[in-house]
Amino acid sequence: MPKGLKIAIGGKGGVGKTTVCAVWSHLFAEDGFNVMAIDADPNATLASAFGIPPQDSPRPLIEMKELISERTGTTKDSLGLYFKMNPKVSDLPEQFWLDLGRVKLLVLGAITQAGAGCACAEGVFLKALLMHTILQRQEVVLVDLAAGVECMGRASVQGIDAMVVVVEPGARSIETANSVAKMAKELGIKTIGVIGNKITEQSQIDVIKSGLARQDAAVWLGALPYSKALQQADLMRTPVIDADKKNVEELTKAKNKLMELIPTNRD
Ligand SMILES: Nc1ncnc2c1ncn2[C@@H]1O[C@H](COP(=O)(O)OP(=O)(O)OP(=O)(O)O)[C@@H](O)[C@H]1O
Numbered sequence: 001m002p003k004g005l006k007i008a009i010g011g012k013g014g015v016g017k018t019t020v021c022a023v024w025s026h027l028f029a030e031d032g033f034n035v036m037a038i039d040a041d042p043n044a045t046l047a048s049a050f051g052i053p054p055q056d057s058p059r060p061l062i063e064m065k066e067l068i069s070e071r072t073g074t075t076k077d078s079l080g081l082y083f084k085m086n087p088k089v090s091d092l093p094e095q096f097w098l099d100l101g102r103v104k105l106l107v108l109g110a111i112t113q114a115g116a117g118c119a120c121a122e123g124v125f126l127k128a129l130l131m132h133t134i135l136q137r138q139e140v141v142l143v144d145l146a147a148g149v150e151c152m153g154r155a156s157v158q159g160i161d162a163m164v165v166v167v168e169p170g171a172r173s174i175e176t177a178n179s180v181a182k183m184a185k186e187l188g189i190k191t192i193g194v195i196g197n198k199i200t201e202q203s204q205i206d207v208i209k210s211g212l213a214r215q216d217a218a219v220w221l222g223a224l225p226y227s228k229a230l231q232q233a234d235l236m237r238t239p240v241i242d243a244d245k246k247n248v249e250e251l252t253k254a255k256n257k258l259m260e261l262i263p264t265n266r267d
């Protein structure tokens with residue numbers, strides 16, 4: 001069986017990364033794939049987009065200090081702190097994900113530090129786990145990234161099939177989208193897609209498109225209208241998949257377009 005697609009979702013804060021990640025998780029599951037939805041944002045909110053109440057939301061793995069020191073074999077002596085650079089993590093997804101049926105939700109916590117080359121035990125542990133899920137797992141993996149550019153370690157990026165950048169009508173959001181796309185391209189990610197979100201005027205799509213840097217080779221995947229229902233879903237913590245039919249339709253088209261772009265012979 002070929003390995004499932006590995007997709008990272010990035011962009012400026014608040015543009016709709018978590019919304020896209022949750023809706024796509026459902027849509028890939030409907031297509032018959034097993035899906036791992038990974039919350040890699042230090043400010044973890046992906047569980048809420050699935051409508052999971054706070055008390056049932058998984059605790060981010062980065063907070064599990066005992067587990068991390070057990071796996072990394074952290075010891076301290078007079079010269080400093082020592083730990084393994086290759087902790088065993090392959091058994092952890094099944095132990096710690098929240099089982100939502102075909103979709104499994106794994107909450108990692110702050111990748112930002114790890115991605116920025118942090119050499120602490122937590123950083124090494126998280127990087128190992130993210131690398132394992134991206135390089136070894138058979139599921140479709142959707143990674144909800146931290147806002148901004150410094151969001152992923154270089155090693156795990158190697159296994160990413162596509163970086164999807166979400167952008168809303170706004171110069172700063174477009175700027176971040178360009179930076180994320182540029183980074184993705186420099187790191188060798190072959191497919192870069194863009195989704196316009198919170199659109200209230202057709203003309204906004206043109207402004208966004210013309211603001212995207214051509215040399216980053218980002219492909220336009222579609223636009224989602226501004227939706228009071230989605231906003232309300234966040235307010236009431238109800239599943240985003242049930243909030244707005246039109247948005248789900250547009251995200252279905254965007255997903256299908258992305259899948260066409262990713263070479264099928266990549267294994
Ligand atoms: N198309 C839309 N119309 C209206 N509101 C939207 C739309 N898409 C997302 N939102 C709302 O915008 C807010 C931010 O969305 P979301 O949490 O998905 O973004 P994010 O990029 O993950 O944010 P963060 O950077 O904080 O993680 C939420 O309240 C969400 O409900």
Ligand SMILES: [Mg+2]
Nearest residue numbers: 017018041045
């Ligand atoms: Mg988010």
